[in-house]
Amino acid sequence: MKVNRRDFLKFTSLLPVIASQWPLFLESNRSSGGSKTSPNILVILFDALSARNASIYGYQRATTPNLERFASRAIVYHNYYSPGNFTTSSTASLLTGTYPWTHRAIQMLGSIAPGVVPNNLFRLFGGKGYTRLGYSHNLLATELLHQFSEDMEIFKFPRELSLDENQFSDRIFSKDYSVAFLGEKLMLPLETTPPASLFLALISGWVQTAKKRKIFEEYKDRYPEGVPDQYRHYYLLETAIDWVIDLTIKLPQPYLAYVHLLPPHEPYWPRKEFTNWFQDDWKPLRKPRSFFSQGYSQKSLNQSRNEYDDYIANVDAEFGRLYASMEKSGVLENTMIIFTSDHGELFERGIRGHLTDALYQPILQVPLLISMPGQRQREDVYVNTSGVDLLPTLLHVAGIAAPELCEGKVLPPFSRTNDANDRSIFSLEAKQNPKMAPLTNASVSLIKGDYKLIHYLGYDDDVPEYELFDLANDPEELSDRIKASKGVAQELQDILQAKLKEVNQRYL
Amino acid sequence: MGIWDVIGVCSYALSFSLFESLLVWLFFLILGGVLPEKLYRSRFVVITTVVVFISAIWAAFAQLNYDVVYDWHIVEALPWLAAYFISIAVFYGLVRQFERFAKLIYKVVMGISVLATLYVSSGVIGVVIVIIRNL
Numbered sequence: 193m194k195v196n197r198r199d200f201l202k203f204t205s206l207l208p209v210i211a212s213q214w215p216l217f218l219e220s221n222r223s224s225g226g227s228k229t230s231p232n233i234l235v236i237l238f239d240a241l242s243a244r245n246a247s248i249y250g251y252q253r254a255t256t257p258n259l260e261r262f263a264s265r266a267i268v269y270h271n272y273y274s275p276g277n278f279t280t281s282s283t284a285s286l287l288t289g290t291y292p293w294t295h296r297a298i299q300m301l302g303s304i305a306p307g308v309v310p311n312n313l314f315r316l317f318g319g320k321g322y323t324r325l326g327y328s329h330n331l332l333a334t335e336l337l338h339q340f341s342e343d344m345e346i347f348k349f350p351r352e353l354s355l356d357e358n359q360f361s362d363r364i365f366s367k368d369y370s371v372a373f374l375g376e377k378l379m380l381p382l383e384t385t386p387p388a389s390l391f392l393a394l395i396s397g398w399v400q401t402a403k404k405r406k407i408f409e410e411y412k413d414r415y416p417e418g419v420p421d422q423y424r425h426y427y428l429l430e431t432a433i434d435w436v437i438d439l440t441i442k443l444p445q446p447y448l449a450y451v452h453l454l455p456p457h458e459p460y461w462p463r464k465e466f467t468n469w470f471q472d473d474w475k476p477l478r479k480p481r482s483f484f485s486q487g488y489s490q491k492s493l494n495q496s497r498n499e500y501d502d503y504i505a506n507v508d509a510e511f512g513r514l515y516a517s518m519e520k521s522g523v524l525e526n527t528m529i530i531f532t533s534d535h536g537e538l539f540e541r542g543i544r545g546h547l548t549d550a551l552y553q554p555i556l557q558v559p560l561l562i563s564m565p566g567q568r569q570r571e572d573v574y575v576n577t578s579g580v581d582l583l584p585t586l587l588h589v590a591g592i593a594a595p596e597l598c599e600g601k602v603l604p605p606f607s608r609t610n611d612a613n614d615r616s617i618f619s620l621e622a623k624q625n626p627k628m629a630p631l632t633n634a635s636v637s638l639i640k641g642d643y644k645l646i647h648y649l650g651y652d653d654d655v656p657e658y659e660l661f662d663l664a665n666d667p668e669e670l671s672d673r674i675k676a677s678k679g680v681a682q683e684l685q686d687i688l689q690a691k692l693k694e695v696n697q698r699y700l
Numbered sequence: 701m702g703i704w705d706v707i708g709v710c711s712y713a714l715s716f717s718l719f720e721s722l723l724v725w726l727f728f729l730i731l732g733g734v735l736p737e738k739l740y741r742s743r744f745v746v747i748t749t750v751v752v753f754i755s756a757i758w759a760a761f762a763q764l765n766y767d768v769v770y771d772w773h774i775v776e777a778l779p780w781l782a783a784y785f786i787s788i789a790v791f792y793g794l795v796r797q798f799e800r801f802a803k804l805i806y807k808v809v810m811g812i813s814v815l816a817t818l819y820v821s822s823g824v825i826g827v828v829i830v831i832i833r834n835l
Contacts, residue, residue: 302701303701306702361712365712365830365833365834367833367834368708368830368833368834370705371705371708371709371712371833372708372712372830374709374712375708375709375711375712375713375715375716376712376716378709378712378713379712379713379716379717381766381770386763386764386766387763387766388713388717389716389717389720390720390756390759390760390763391720391723391724391755391759392716392720392723393763393766394759394762394763394769397766397769397770398770398772400770401770401771627701
């Protein structure tokens with residue numbers, strides 16, 4: 193092409209205009225990453241929400257009407273299992289696509305093994321123009337997110353949404369937060385063990401109690417039972433949802449936001465209008481006492497279940513508010529929304545909550561709903577899937593290759609290769625096992641097809657070595673089929689033993 | 701958790717303890733400056749030792765029952781505070797009254813001062829490690 197003098201002059205006359213717009217161009221290019229087709233991704237996780245207590249999955253009480261509304265434009269996963277039975281292990285799996293025996297965040301407030309940290313969701317989305325944000329109410333998940341904080345544009349500590357600031361490690365020692373927090377937890381009253389400090393802990397304990405009373409008094413009209421807290425951080429769910437609504441509108445696009453909210457985690461203290469929401473005569477199925485029974489009576493478990501269900505209804509209503517806002521603002525048209533949880537809760541067999549070695553269905557089966565940008569139809573997926581599948585699925589959607597270390601698979605319908613139900617899905621509980629050692633004190637479950645095998649290692653003699661359940665015919669896990677279905681039991685035992693041998697090999 | 705992190709947790713705990721000890725020491729230093737010499741400064745080491753030791757026992761007792769103690773209102777705490785101050789007064793009286801008792805305590809304090817040196821040194825090392833970890 194020939195450029196004459198006139199063309200050249202025309203071009204130079206445009207230079208001041210280009211120069212004046214250049215900063216704007218740079219800014220828009222930074223925030224959009226130059227990829228206009230990349231969808232926003234919002235992972236919203238409600239802690240300790242069991243699929244077994246959600247009406248969308250067939251629970252007797254109408255706990256999740258808003259989730260059902262959301263499901264009308266989402267993919268609903270009916271057999272989605274958490275890889276762990278508490279926040280640390282399951283969230284680490286979700287964010288790294290690896291099972292707990294690989295990432296090794298297997299203990300309370302544990303951290304991910306250094307070799308697995310680069311496998312985190314945020315780093316893998318790096319360089320793709322995404323604004324990456326991580327926030328958790330739950331300090332156990334914050335511990336993990338902090339390990340990835342360098343891979344995020346925005347990392348926030350729990351105090352951002354807390355009514356009170358009782359911690360100092362996140363403010364003074366934010367760079368070394370994980371270790372400083374353990375030191376703080378050792379010295380000051382943050383949980384249910386006596387602190388090591390003699391004088392300051394006592395003063396701190398009294399000050400914290402005074403603050404707690406003040407907060408409870410201030411919000412008693414809205415939260416008659418108390419404001420839900422964890423490690424003395426007090427959270428209002430509605431404030432958190434308002435914050436998320438704001439995020440979905442204001443974050444530079446495209447964004448990848450992981451938001452981990454504490455409700456309906458214990459304490460089960462819903463807002464006033466949801467207290468005693470389910471005043472019915474319905475009684476859950478009575479199950480035999482487990483060898484892991486914590487001694488709770490059926491009456492007490494039913495009472496806790498009622499409170500938990502009330503709290504789920506509260507969570508659902510707040511999610512409904514978020515959903516309505518996203519519908520109204522048009523966020524759903526360009527955002528992939530993932531609704532999920534990290535683990536469930538048990539109110540049966542003498543066990544309450546999730547701090548247990550048990551791996552029964554209510555603790556492992558959690559909701560997963562994925563709404564794609566502009567989706568209008570509901571789709572139901574019944575194959576067995578796992579928390580480790582979320583990371584490869586998100587990478588697949590964003591056109592990023594999954595790393596070799598990843599143990600999950602791309603979820604259907606995003607990949608049709610994972611449609612078969614004969615895949616092995618594992619879950620692990622190993623809080624008592626040393627972190628970097630072979631698994632010798634643990635509970636491991638394997639779900640394959642319609643069957644579930646649970647293997648107990650290193651427990652007392654009253655705990656059996658194996659339990660086998662036929663989930664298709666006995667979804668409540670009432671009948672142990674370890675002796676009745678010897679063929680299936682042997683097949684699953686072989687798979688499980690081979691897997692354990694493989695994962696233990698690294699530590700022998 | 702690697703060995704460096706384990707050392708880190710211990711360092712935070714040691715630094716915190718040192719900070720707490722310094723606050724206690726500072727409190728008694730100020731008290732020594734405020735109270736008349738005859739009442740306190742003349743037997744500073746012995747009286748301070750007795751008060752800190754008894755306070756520590758009471759504090760440890762309170763920490764063991766922390767779930768109850770933290771929830772106390774001032775009215776509930778009053779009888780225990782009274783008992784605490786009475787125990788301090790009793791031992792203060794013993795120190796003032798019985799020279800031999802005071803000398804015995806002084807001897808014990810001198811005997812364990814080596815441990816105090818170790819404690820302060822480890823606290824300082826803890827502080828250094830905390831600083832390094834946060835650089």
